Amino acid sequence: MPLKNRSYFALILLLIFTMSMGALRAEEQEKKSFDIKEMIFTHVLDSYEWHIMTIGKKNISIPLLIIVKGEDGWHAFSSSKLRDGQQYNGFYLSKEGKNKGKVVTKNQAGEEMRPKLDISFTKNAASIIIASIALIIIMLSIAAQYKKDPIRPMKGFGGAIEQLTMSVYNDVIKPNIPNDYQKFAPYLLTVFYFIFLNNLLGLIPLFPGGANVTGNIAVTLILALLTFIITNVFGKKEYWKEIFWPDVPVFLKTPLFPLMQFIEFIGMLTKPFALTIRLFANMLAGHMIVLVLMGLIFIFYIMMGVGGALGISVISIAFGIFMLLLDVLVSFIQAYVFTILSAIFIGMARPEERQVQKSN
Amino acid sequence: MELFTPEVGLLFWMLIPFLVVFYVLAKYAWPAILKGVEKRNQFIDESLIAARQAKDELARVKADSDAILEQARIEQAAILAEAAKSRDKILEVAKDKAGEEATKIIASAREQINLEKEDAIRQIRREVAILSVDIAEKVLRDNLNEKESQMNMIDRLLDEINLG
Structure with missing residues (x-):
């Protein structure tokens, strides 16, 4: 299918071009001096309006x-x-x-x-709403097909979603949560698709995408906190025993010197912290690298004129395409990792009876 | 740094849509999809079992039909052998009968021929007697013109009769 491949390629080029337009805007504002830090931060941070593009000196943006x-x-x-x-x-x-x-x-x-x-309805908030509506529409339309005829195999996009869903369900949720994995599957599947869709939308520089949602710490913090709450609310008594009265020599856990309790408590808090930072940092880094590569074009333009800009743009665009493709992979991996870790944390708080007996 | 401080506004705008998405999908999407897949898997399992049963059934039917065919073949061979035997017997009997008939016919033909022969001989004899009488008459008519010869003749005849 060469035509299709070519149109994808053209699409990616277009996306990079629009990114460059954004950079151009920053450059014009600064009048011949290009502040790459400024450019990057205006792109990765939240904003009160949704800037779409700049034509000449006219900014086109959606007020929020x-x-x-x-x-x-x-x-x-x-x-x-x-x-x-x-x-x-x-x-x-x-x-x-x-x-x-x-x-x-x-x-x-x-x-x-x-x-x-x-509590302004910012660009990221709008992007979350768009992703949420899209996710609900996609999943409900697929669910409707199952309700109509569950025996008929799913084809096309629905089949892909089914494969992805079942692989998360069977390979992530089922093996990591020993007790009642069915109870936690809806939350973990929602988390997975929510992160995955927002990650992918963030990679599209044009209007419905482009917001750095999952690279924003507030978003990842909420997701991590929800996992934290679920872990602790549904934690069994073995889990709490491990925290407040673990299997260690008594002098390490007496009320006078509660070293183990302190360590376990810190361990409890590091889990959501790790979840928050991992997703946030990965997505932020992906966005930043592409922006830096595009920014290089303008830095070279200022330093060496048009020739330098043209020369570096070949390299920048090639690497930019590579990084964007890599970010597509990272989008999936980070959504998958977040789901796996959430499942593991929930599963660790709900150990099997047999394992508890062994540790005793 | 602004990058690492979560905004209260976005915390709010993240939490509410996520909970809504979670509620909607957990109620309407995930159960339908997971149950649908499970139902299909169950259907496939059942279909496989049914297919195996059907295959076994088919094999049994085939074995039955083979046995029936074998039986029929044996019976056919037996019938053919029987038929051949009875054919031979009939031929034998027919041959015997035909032989007898033939000898009978030949015997009667021979008898007939003998009768005919005797008849013919008798007829020939009669012809010959008549002929010899005629000849004798002619001879006698010639020789008995003279008296002496007539007398000789009579004598000789008388002698012969006497002798006889």
Whole structure:
């Protein structure tokens, strides 16, 4: 199928081109001086509006909803009201300092400060909603086919989803959770597809994708916390015994010197921490490497002019394609790893009776 | 650094959609898909068992039909042998009968021929007697013209009769 391959190739080139456009925007704003750090951070961080592209000097972006709680209660307004340093009800986007780019207001002393609560519907929030709706539509349409005729084998996309689902179910969930794996399968499957879909959407630089959702620590923190809560809520008494009265010499676990309890407690907390950081760092790194490769083109342009930019763009685009393809793989692997680790943590808190007897 | 501090807003916007997705998929999607696959696997297992049973059944039917065919073949051979035997017997009997008939016919033919022969001989004799009488008459008519010869003749005849 050479035509199809060629169209994929063209698509990837287009994606990289649009990425370069974003970089170009940053370059134009800085007028001949290119701040690669600035460029990268505007791409990987959350923002109040969804920038799509810049044509000439005109930014095309979708304004999103800003919801903040100030001193005088809740405010909700469009992010377009804060464009180009405008103020609205005393709220504006901070230009520098530790709150740079965030909605801030001035307190009575005239100091710049964040509002009490900022639950704005940001780019990442919008991306999560899009991914969620897409996931629900995809899965419900496939489930509907099963309801209609479960005997008929699934074909095409549905068949691929079935294979993926069953491999996660049989190879990840079933072997890692000794007791009642069926009870935890819905959560773990949801986690897997949620991460996988958001990872893939993040790789597409055009509108419905492009948000660095799974490379945002808030997102991974929520997922890790949910696994943490499930692990502890459904932990059996053997699990709690291991934490509060483990099989070690008594002097290591007396109330006067609770060393083991302390270590076990830390061990309890490191699990969600590891889950949070692993997914976040992997996805962030993938985005950053592609952005750096694209940024190189502009750095060389400033240093050596058009010739340098053309020369490095060949290398940058080749590596950029390679990195994006690698990120497709990483998207799957990280979703899979997160699911495996969640399953292992839940499974460890629910040991089999036999294993407990052996350790006694 | 901003990268490592989770935003409260995004925590909220992550938690709510995720819980909604989890609720919807856990209620409507995963059970349907997992049960559907299980149902299909069960159906495949049952089909395999049924197929094996059908195969066994088929083998048994084939063995039965083979036995029936074998039996028929044996019976056919027996019938053929019987037929050959009775054919031989019939031929034998027929041959015997035919032989007898033939001898009978030959015997009667021979008798007939003998009768005919005797008849013919008798007839020939009669012809010959008549002929000899005629000849004798002619001879006698010639020789008995003279008296003496007539007398001689009579004498000789008388002698012969006497002698006889």
